[in-house]
Every structure is written in structure tokens, then in C-alpha cells.
Amino acid sequence: MKEDNNIGYAFHQYSHSAGESQGGHAVKIIGWGVENGVKYWLISNSWNTDWGENGLFRILRGSNECDIEKFVVAGLPKL
Secondary structure: OOOOOOOOOOOOOOOOOOOOOOOOOOOOOEEEEEEOOOEEEEEEEOOOOOOOOOEEEEOOOOOOHHHHHOOOOOOOOOO
């Protein structure tokens, strides 16, 4: 993972405000950063580079938006 404070795109803050969570989508956290005092996770999506910030997006860090910090899965290689 890397910290990225100079991604070069506008950060559009998302915050879930109404309704039940529906479904899910697997994404990959590849870094983190802070922009204008707002902490975020840098996320790699599978929808190609035409979407979001060249295929990436940011989600608020430290507030468990969309359960991003609750449902983390990682793998360890068998050595």
C-alpha cells in the first residue's frame, strides 16, 4: 500500500445517507491519503479506467463508509 497525497483529481466525498445497504462489490484498497483535511482510502475498481479517477476512487477513511473497514479480507501465501 502507498500513501498518495498528490493524485491530481478532485475528491468527491461520498457519504451514505439513506436506505438499506444492497448487495456488495469487491474492491482493492491500494493506498490512503488526506485531501483538505479529509482522510480517504484509495480504491482500485474492476470497471476499467474509463470510470472514476482512471479506474480508481476514494472513500472516506475512519468512518466505515459502506462497511469498507468492517469487511476486510486478506490472503497470506503458504510458504
